[in-house]
Amino acid sequence: MSEPNVLLDIKDRIATVTLNDPERRNPITGNDMIEALLEKFAKVQADPEVSVMILTGAGSAFCAGGDIKEMNDPDGVFRKEPLAAAQSYVDGVQKLPQALYNLDIPTIAAVNGAAVGAGCDLTMMCDMRIASEKAKFGEVFLNLGIIPGDAGSWFLLRRLGHQRAADLTFSGRMVAADEALEIGMVLEVVPHDTLLERARERAAVIAAKPPRAVRIAKRLMRNAERMDLPDFLNSAAAYQALMHQTEDHHEAVSAFIEKRKPHFTGR
Incomplete structure (x- = not known):
């Protein structure tokens, strides 16, 4: 029996989701990748024992995006x-940005290789990106006479600003890891063999924080993207008042005063 197209591993409050169709470079079409990703994201969202998620690809590529051969299928969506x-x-594919955007935990894309088209957009849907030195990114839709149908433009503008997003969208060019770091597509570039280790190091810092506070902080950041200041301040005040009542807040204060390491329980 073949392995599933998406793998999920949960350990130490860190969920690792791996696109697992390496022979085809992990495309999101021509298989059940979208449905499998949505299933794993839902499990992560519903699990109170998870505080952060890493998204990566198996094999040499992160995600090749749509299967170009399928675009010529007379029975496919393109016809x-x-x-x-x-x-x-x-x-189909538009459920992915909604699922990732609505996750209440921080997300880290560990980009192990090429992230092309919808694969590039998938990295942009995550909160943070760490790239292997072998990673490369391409918003290549215009090269095929199409546009991003998966909310890629929405995320690219917010991650990079209008000018950078315009350059990548209209040129359809590939961006190597070092340039991706220079223009702010990724937080850092690391040696290929240390990529997941480094992603887990960053994830572990988040996983050590009070679990409820992490999820509320993520919600607050989403609110900040769409609210004007008065509404946002009301939201922040309400969330903060709730945090005052948590056991983890009281534990954090006590640990600070007593000069010891806190023990958080998610309550």
């Missing part, structure tokens, strides 16, 4: 009439 094709996006 459907426009209304049916649009609905296929709504029912």
Whole structure:
């Protein structure tokens, strides 16, 4: 029996989700990758024992995006009439940005190789990105006469700003790891063999924080993207008042005063 297209490992409050179709460079079409990712994201979201998620790819690529051969399939989404094709996006790939955006835990993309098209967008949907020296990114949709149908433009603008997003979108060029670091696509570039180790180091820092506070902080950051200041301040005040009542807050204060390491329980 073949391995599933997406793997999930949970340890020490860190969930690692791995795209696992390495022979095809982990595309999100032509397989059940989208459905499998959505299933794993839902499990992570519902598990109170998880505080942070790492998203990575098996093999030499992070994610090749859509399977280009499928674009020539007479029975595929690219040959459907426009209304049916649009609905296929709504029912399919567009569920990925919504699922990742709605996760209440921080997400780290550990980009092990090429992240192309929807694969590039998948990295942008995460809160943070760490790149292997072998990683490369490409917003290549225009090269194929199409546009990002998966919310890639929405995320790219917010991660990089208009000018950088415009350059990558309109040129369709590939970006190597060192340039990705220079323009702010990634937090850091590390030797290929240390990528997951480094991602787990960053994840462990988050996992050591009070679990409820981590999730509320993520919600607050989402609110900051869409609220004006008065509404945001009301939201922050309400969340902060809730945090005052948690056992982990009281434990953090006591540990600080007593000069000891805190023990957080998620309560």
